[in-house]
Amino acid sequence: MLNIEPNLSAPDDFYEALIDMHRGLDDKQSAMVNARLILLLANHVGDLDVLREAMARARADVVPSG
Amino acid sequence: MSIDYSSLVLPYVRPSELDRHDVAHRPVIVVGAGPVGLTVAIDLARYGTPVLLVDEDDKLAQGSRAICFAKRSLEIWDRLGCGEAITARGVSWQVGKVYFGDGLVYRFDLLPEPGHHRPAFVNLQQYAVEGMLYEHALSEPAIEMRFRQRVVAVEPRDDGVTVTIETPDGTYRLYCDYLVACDGSRSPVRAFLGLETRGQVFRDRFLIADVRMTRDLPAERRFWFDPPFHPHGSALMHRQPDNVWRLDFQLGWDADPVVERQPERVMPRVRAMVGDDVDFELVWCSVYTFACTRMAHFRHGRVLFAGDAAHGVSPFGARGANSGVEDAANLAWKLHYVLRGDAPASLLDSYGCEREPAADENIRHSTRSADFLTPKSEMSRTFRDAVLGLARNHPFARRLVNSGRLSTASTLADSPLNTPDRDAFAGAMTPGAAAADAPVAHDARDDWLLRHLGGRFVALQFANGADAHGEPIALQGLRVEALVMNAAANATANALVDREGVAFARYDAKPGTTYLFRPDQHVCARWRSFDRHAIGAAVARATGH
Numbered sequence: 007m008l009n010i011e012p013n014l015s016a017p018d019d020f021y022e023a024l025i026d027m028h029r030g031l032d033d034k035q036s037a038m039v040n041a042r043l044i045l046l047l048a049n050h051v052g053d054l055d056v057l058r059e060a061m062a063r064a065r066a067d068v069v070p071s072g
Numbered sequence: 073m074s075i076d077y078s079s080l081v082l083p084y085v086r087p088s089e090l091d092r093h094d095v096a097h098r099p100v101i102v103v104g105a106g107p108v109g110l111t112v113a114i115d116l117a118r119y120g121t122p123v124l125l126v127d128e129d130d131k132l133a134q135g136s137r138a139i140c141f142a143k144r145s146l147e148i149w150d151r152l153g154c155g156e157a158i159t160a161r162g163v164s165w166q167v168g169k170v171y172f173g174d175g176l177v178y179r180f181d182l183l184p185e186p187g188h189h190r191p192a193f194v195n196l197q198q199y200a201v202e203g204m205l206y207e208h209a210l211s212e213p214a215i216e217m218r219f220r221q222r223v224v225a226v227e228p229r230d231d232g233v234t235v236t237i238e239t240p241d242g243t244y245r246l247y248c249d250y251l252v253a254c255d256g257s258r259s260p261v262r263a264f265l266g267l268e269t270r271g272q273v274f275r276d277r278f279l280i281a282d283v284r285m286t287r288d289l290p291a292e293r294r295f296w297f298d299p300p301f302h303p304h305g306s307a308l309m310h311r312q313p314d315n316v317w318r319l320d321f322q323l324g325w326d327a328d329p330v331v332e333r334q335p336e337r338v339m340p341r342v343r344a345m346v347g348d349d350v351d352f353e354l355v356w357c358s359v360y361t362f363a364c365t366r367m368a369h370f371r372h373g374r375v376l377f378a379g380d381a382a383h384g385v386s387p388f389g390a391r392g393a394n395s396g397v398e399d400a401a402n403l404a405w406k407l408h409y410v411l412r413g414d415a416p417a418s419l420l421d422s423y424g425c426e427r428e429p430a431a432d433e434n435i436r437h438s439t440r441s442a443d444f445l446t447p448k449s450e451m452s453r454t455f456r457d458a459v460l461g462l463a464r465n466h467p468f469a470r471r472l473v474n475s476g477r478l479s480t481a482s483t484l485a486d487s488p489l490n491t492p493d494r495d496a497f498a499g500a501m502t503p504g505a506a507a508a509d510a511p512v513a514h515d516a517r518d519d520w521l522l523r524h525l526g527g528r529f530v531a532l533q534f535a536n537g538a539d540a541h542g543e544p545i546a547l548q549g550l551r552v553e554a555l556v557m558n559a560a561a562n563a564t565a566n567a568l569v570d571r572e573g574v575a576f577a578r579y580d581a582k583p584g585t586t587y588l589f590r591p592d593q594h595v596c597a598r599w600r601s602f603d604r605h606a607i608g609a610a611v612a613r614a615t616g617h
């Protein structure tokens with residue numbers, strides 16, 4: 007089960023680090039770094055059910071434009 | 073010097089039916105003498121079913137088609153008596169290497185454990201495999217082969233199929249109980265029946281260049297994403313016999329297939345890949361695209377579809393011919409049992425039940441590889457490159473790199489012919505699995521387990537010094553061979569001996585454990601004890617009774 011309760015020990019620090027991670031990168035580079043981050047975290051989580059749940063939530067209210 | 077199969081011309085003989093007015097009957101006609109049709113025909117003939125094999129052509133496969141033949145295909149051809157010749161002529165390999173840019177990111181071993189008679193793969197030109205199957209078929213009295221004979225009409229009926237065949241000397245008709253369509257991806261038989269195959273065409277093109285050159289490189293599959301010699305594309309290199317190498321270059325959808333196969337376009341690509349100091353000669357080149365397709369059903373009454381006629385995949389997992397050979401082995405014994413009256417015709421439905429999911433599995437693997445090779449969106453490409461970038465230093469990412477997941481035997485897990493386990497077992501030899509090989513001894517000589525399985529039902533009892541059963545078990549007229557395998561410490565003269573303990577381990581066996589194998593060497597039932605009644609029920613189930 008995907009944990010959607012607050013779980014970050016230092017939320018503001020995390021958010022700052024996330025934005026910092028992209029500093030100085032163009033959109034393409036940022037996309038690459040995001041992709042790597044997702045892959046690293048996905049491996050850390052490991053459980054495919056949890057990952058599928060997160061993916062479903064991530065795109066839940068996004069309507070395909072094409 | 074071995075035969076040059078690439079130029080072999082198969083004989084046309086004027087058929088006597090051209091002078092007859094009645095329509096002659098044949099039990100089975102196989103359409104198409106590709107690797108799949110040849111395998112079906114040989115397998116049927118060895119069971120004792122007479123078979124007519126017709127092909128519109130008089131040549132073996134032209135140019136660059138399949139080169140990678142999987143362990144399971146070799147094992148099937150072993151059972152048919154030609155696995156040794158094919159293996160010996162091919163280049164055996166089991167290691168794959170994947171590069172990103174110029175760096176190695178991933179190495180895989182397709183057969184990391186010893187104790188198998190056959191290698192993970194051999195590389196061998198498709199025409200050579202076909203040539204050896206053809207020669208083997210010549211030695212089978214129950215096969216008649218007819219070349220330059222094209223099937224031009226098929227009329228299915230409830231009790232058989234009428235087939236119209238065109239020859240250089242005119243047209244004749246035959247009537248058969250069953251027609252096996254192994255007539256390739258464009259299957260005319262499929263069209264005659266008004267059937268279709270559906271799937272996905274991939275928008276990409278690949279160049280194949282088979283080149284002859286002397287290189288002292290190991291026999292491995294080498295795959296590059298975005299290499300310096302072919303930026304923005306992938307490339308593949310495989311060793312074939314006779315100093316021929318298969319090079320494969322991804323060109324992209326916009327490439328012009330006619331222009332790209334001109335030697336003046338091909339030579340610089342090859343030169344960039346092999347380097348300036350290597351002499352090479354171009355043996356063959358072609359540009360191909362691929363599609364993943366399958367027919368909804370492989371059985372249509374008395375017409376059965378196998379191989380590319382039934383399903384298509386990308387070449388990157390070597391799943392085309394190899395899965396077709398598995399179709400052939402699956403179908404042959406069922407047709408034989410039905411024709412001999414040992415099984416109801418409904419047994420043939422299980423061909424579809426078993427091989428349609430197997431085709432789905434192959435298509436799933438093939439589609440995933442194609443999506444990794446040819447990402448369909450910018451984000452898909454970003455993830456692909458992220459995986460490749462991480463792979464160098466992160467072991468987890470290497471397992472996501474997909475340059476083709478290579479063909480292995482399909483486990484027929486949901487088959488109605490399987491008897492579900494009653495006892496507890498561990499390991500891979502679940503009902504539906506293709507039997508795993510193991511080094512054994514027989515008559516005090518080193519031998520392999522698979523050489524004792526197949527061609528009939530076999531009940532193999534693992535034991536602790538027991539004698540062979542001797543008498544086959546006769547069940548409702550069906551012969552079941554009862555074999556015994558003893559542990560090495562308790563060998564007896566007339567039973568198999570598990571000389572390295574590998575068989576007991578692979579089959580999670582204890583003394584008493586009994587496996588039932590089908591004529592195609594798939595496991596269909598297993599128990600912790602030898603129980604004639606249970607074996608009888610399982611054979612009945614596996615033959616559709």
Ligand SMILES: Cc1cc2nc3c(=O)[nH]c(=O)nc-3n(C[C@H](O)[C@H](O)[C@H](O)COP(=O)(O)OP(=O)(O)OC[C@H]3O[C@@H](n4cnc5c(N)ncnc54)[C@H](O)[C@@H]3O)c2cc1C
Pocket residue numbers: 103104105106107108109126127128129133136137138139140141198221222223224254255256257259260261280360378379380381387389390391392393394395396
């Ligand atoms: C570039 C490339 C690389 C590949 N690499 C591999 C690989 O490494 N490993 C692998 O397993 N697969 C590979 N494949 C796939 C493999 O070549 C095919 O899956 C295989 O040839 C299918 O065999 P088949 O017997 O079903 O059909 P085919 O080989 O296509 O044979 C069909 C036969 O039917 C005959 N025929 C057609 N119509 C009629 C008619 N009306 N009457 C009489 N005869 C007829 C044809 O003459 C032909 O001989 C590759 C394919 C390509 C293109």
